[in-house]
Amino acid sequence: MLRDGLGLLLIIAAGAAGYWLFPDNLALLTRVIAVALLVLSIDLIVGYCGVATLGQATLYGAGAYAAGMACLRGVTEPMTLIVIGAAAGAMAGLVMGTIMLRAHGLAQLVLSIAIVQLAHEAANKASAYTGGSDGLAGFSPSPLFGTFEFDLWGRTAYLFGLALLVLVFILLKFVVASPFGMLCRGIKEDPVRIRSMGAFVFPVLLKMFIISGAVAGMGGALAAISTQVVGLDSVSFELSANSLVMLVLGGLGSLYGALIGTVIFMGFEHFVSAINPFHWMTMVGALLIAVVLVAPGGLSGLIDRALPGMRDKGGQRP
Amino acid sequence: MPAESLEVRNLSAGYGPTVVLEDMSFSVSAGSRLSILGRNGMGKTTLLASLMGLTKRYGGEIRLDGKDVANLKSCDRARQGLGLVPQTRDIFRSLTVEENLLAGLKGRPRSALQEAYEMFPRLRERRRNLGWQLSGGEQQMLSTARTILGRPSVLLLDEPLEGLAPVICDELMAAFARLAATGEMTILLVEQRIESALDFADSVMILERGHIVWQGTSEALRADQNLVEQYIGVGSLH
Amino acid sequence: MQTVFSIAIDAFAYGMALFIICIGLSLTMGLMRVINLAHGAFAMIAGYIASYAQRELGTGYAIALLLSILGTIVISIPVERFLYRRIYGSPQLTQVLMTIGITFCVIGITNFFFGPTLKTIPLPASLAAPVDIGFRTVAGHRLFVMACGLVVAAGLWFLIEKTAFGIKLRATVDNAGMADALGIKTQVVYAISFAIALGLAAFGGVVGAEFLPIEPYYALRYMVTFLVVVSVGGAGSIPGALLACLVLGAIDTTARYLMPDFGNFFFYAAVIAIVCVFPRGFLGRAQ
């Protein structure tokens, strides 16, 4: 309990520090928050349930497009848009979960890829609604509480995103520490065992898919609100794969790991691509290799080792 | 390869940061039979695994016929003559029974498989089945047969009777005894069925929390009921 | 009718090209249990070597092919020794992280040294010429690819299922600690298998270059295709991979002929359907 409080304080402090230290990079930081929500949502099903996915952007994109289309049709209140995004993500999660949970392991991974590719293709085809490959543009959310504009400087978007992230994080903390969270961890290790304890596996995982979809959908909606355009990239395999890489980088099965991974990956990418826009890819590759060599369990494992007291009890890594 | 002697000096080993065995020394002469006893979690498995090179070693020597093998990787130790039948059986689940046996041949001709099938006729019947399909006892037979096929000069048996029907247990112990008697193998046996273990061994070693707390002959241990109660548990010997 | 035959020939050639490139990956993923996302990167390296050998050194196609396979294996040795060896037996996602990292590095480095343009591997006249097969002409290299695919499939199947090395490899993968304890030199086994897998990647990269042209982004561009094919076939199964390549190649080709606008829909819908019916892929090994 104490530990969780402390962790939360740290997140808020880091968020505030971002606001004061990088006032000129708030659009980037807002993007980090949106992706962090996506990565958190992946952690829920990969890290806590052991369901491999390379298609999570389906859920993120569902949220983004839903928010964008709603906004274009006159629903411009930002909080409502977030709720719409969450609902769309949750629905997409329900569908995706129903399909993906039919298979296991590698086959499951491939299902997730097939789903995201289909979703991508569908979004491309339905250009009357989604703008196709040119992107969905031309909508603008109304000011938050009627006063704070989503403007060039991106302060509103950032603080709004940060508040959303903290809220979601607290809720997820409860989710993973609940009996349900523990059940998911059990399923991750051995579903046969869980069945012989008398628990159905499918509904539990499906529930987690829905929660995960809602979180990813909120991330998508936040992105749509803050950039006022939704592109096909938000339902792409690339985004799914990148965010999975961020999660593994940070450490699976730990909510902090998801945040750390996102911040480090995107920060590093931004930093090196600004220094050398032409060859940053090599350096990102080197970073990933280095992390596997030094901290195979992800970066949050390093921090665990450094600060044993800070361990995230809700989900120890394998 | 004829049986070889085994000498362990100041061996310390464990898993990751935990040290399970501390400063352990003992020796077994060529062709003899040693039983290792001890309660649950006292380090018997760890000892055999360390001899095979499957745990983390913190120090000490392991001499096979005088040659120190402690710095060798486990495949090289296997080539020097050590052979382990692990407690967890560790059969290759995705290989057939026959392929499992072939994997243990260590370069001997394929015809040697007959030895295994003679020892366990059940395996011959099941030779086309995949490892994971076998029953618990069949897996145990396979694990034992696979290691013995490699003709180790020092055989390490970790609870080889677990899960086997009594009728087979007796035959198997007899087979082990024969192998030792021909002077082909030195055998170290960890076994929970103390009767069988004492019947088999010429000397006995008791482990407690990673230390050797008693060493002697089977007869001496049989004679000392107190000792048995202290280290192994009440009512173990009838 | 002629159209049907014609499409069938195209589908078969495309499927075989996919097979040659993917089979090495199926080996790494199914037998060595390494999710090697950098597989395509090695195929690409081979392509660059072949292209370089032909254009700069002026060697013939056959020599270039040989050089590229050897070169790729030589390059792979230190990579295996210092990077891959660290992730054998690691959780799959750790492997994903490492191999994506390797892919990024390879892409970055190729871009730096060879530039971002496409590289071609000129075909010898004998393969470039169209061959008349009665009802239509087929490019010679397509027939060559089909033949190569069949030879590779047969050879590899024999190696893995019927030789002592195959048993050692499968034993090592199943339980490396125990294989080690039985005297199998697991590191050597791994290194050799890895070299074989990458040699196949190299072979596929060069032979299949007419289908999947060589450029720095090769590895990322086709990663999904490779992963899908291997998994649908069932990782580690050679007949499975062959079947998957032929079935998916046929679906892809036919769908693109009949309804090109929805080609991808059919492809991925078929993948979903197949996986739902065969959750381990066509002929997956029990894990």
Place this chain on the structure above:
Amino acid sequence: DTIKVGIIGPFSGPFALQGKNFQAGVEAYMALNGKSVKGHDIEVIYRDLPAANPQQSRALAQELVVKDKVQYLGGVYFTPDAMAITPLLTQANTPLVIFNAATSAIMTQSPLVVRTSFTTAQTTTPLGKIAVERGIKKVITAVSDYGPGIDAEVAFKKAFEAAGGQVVESVRMPLNTNDFSPIMQRVRDSKADAVFAFLPSGPTTLGFVKAYNETGLKQAGIKFLAPGDLTQESDLPALGDGALGLLTTFHYAVSHDSPENKKFVEAAAKAVGGIDQLSFPAVGAFDGMHVIYKMIEATDGKQDAQKAVNAVKGLAWTSPRGPVSIDSETRHITENIYLREVAKGADGKTYNKEIQTFPNQKDPGLPTP
């Protein structure tokens, strides 16, 4: 003082070559025209956006404006990325000069956008007339299924049918098509006289042209028509002799014969690292820098986006591609479109040979006043 210009483009990733050409164009312009305007030093800041990603695009633009304090934004390869930047421009008081992104709609999103590249409709339209002139009556179109591909299909169909031709079939191919032989089979079955194609540059183009040759369509006399993106100079070596005879229309060929182009090619080839890698985005960037220089001149270094944009409306000059001007209504570039044929030069290398000129083409996709 120093005036900063922020350039957003794909400097890494699969489209890195196009980004490199942006940079080459910019550097060539600065090498030829100096690094300062009226005493204001000019500093260019590059930001990498490897693939279409509007969110990142917006973040980069915002950072360039707010943190780096650039007064001008330029570059942008993909349409959605441009769309994500346009809402910021007014507040940022910054004009955006588009070096590439080729959808008409961008121009209507903000009054502060100027384009020095082309639109797909603009480069494609003349092809319709040419086709009919060359006796082609029936055409099958095959385009990649994404924005520019559809633009090209629509523009060609309109122009071709207006000139009296007939589009017998329209095929849209998924972007990640690897094997084009089934498409070629369709082309053959359609009994058309020619195929009109549009694909993004790179491996797919190569595959398409190869399949066109290998399946015998070329021998069968079926013509190949396309906008010039397909035969951009950097892809020609890979296409090899298979490309000989392809007909394309485009606004720029590296081989364009004019003194301006000679100077440009020399400077840009040096910047990009070899003439082999030089391609059309470089000229968009070169002219983009020209427009930006003119804007700086007009505002004398003060940040006033509207004034800067107004100053270049109607601006006309001679670009390496020929005479061009900025349309004062649409802020889109008016330029010559050339018909080219892939031919073999004296050095044995293939190049785009300009054989016909269509002067002063506007973007047909935008309402003309």
Place this chain on the structure above:
Amino acid sequence: MSDLFRVEGLSKSFGGLAVSRNIDLAMAAGDRLALIGPNGAGKTTFVNLVTGQIRPSAGRVLLNGEDVTGLGAVRRVRRGLVRTFQVTRLFSDMTPEEHVTLTVLQREGKASRILGRFRGSAEVAGEVETLLRTLGLLDVARRKVGEIAYGQQRLLEIAIALALKPKVLLLDEPAAGVPSSETPRIEQALEHLPSSLAVLMIEHDMDLVFRFARRVVVLAAGEIIFEGLPSQVAANEKVREAYLGNYAHARRVA
């Protein structure tokens, strides 16, 4: 005597191999049955069939008079048909305490609650502690299962099964890997089970079998070859030949 549990004509074959042939067996409340037989006789398969891990080729399984043959494994567990595994199946990353807590919560239908802490009620905690104490696992209760000795893992398997409060308990070699000094713990735990419970135990440790069982069934090659009192088993020639071997003359049984 009304049967709590009954199987009728249960058969199963893998490929050509008939592993269970027409097995009939019934157990009443309070029954203590030992199922013994040579390796590969089909004992584990029998448990798998009964608990629904695999589907029989023919036959029925009845629990409390209800036909459960068509039900999945989970539903059977919820109706009180509980098993342990011959090879431990545990979550190596969790502690014994967490295992048992999760099981208790699941039994009470609270395991999929999203709201509420895992270690919520004192009641659950108390029950968990009692169970762990009975099986002597209290001092390793908070260590990861992956780090505790195999014998202790076997005990935890039993603890989990007991936490489900089964009506019929099927134990697949509960003492395998548990040293003879520790088997009394298992016996103790079994002795304290409510008498309404029917227990079937598969075991190769004959000492344990004879102390525990009130009835013995011998399975060989998929068929029941003997059913009767423990005192009669050793005397049966067929059983001796197929299974017991020297045990029959050597030990004090008979």
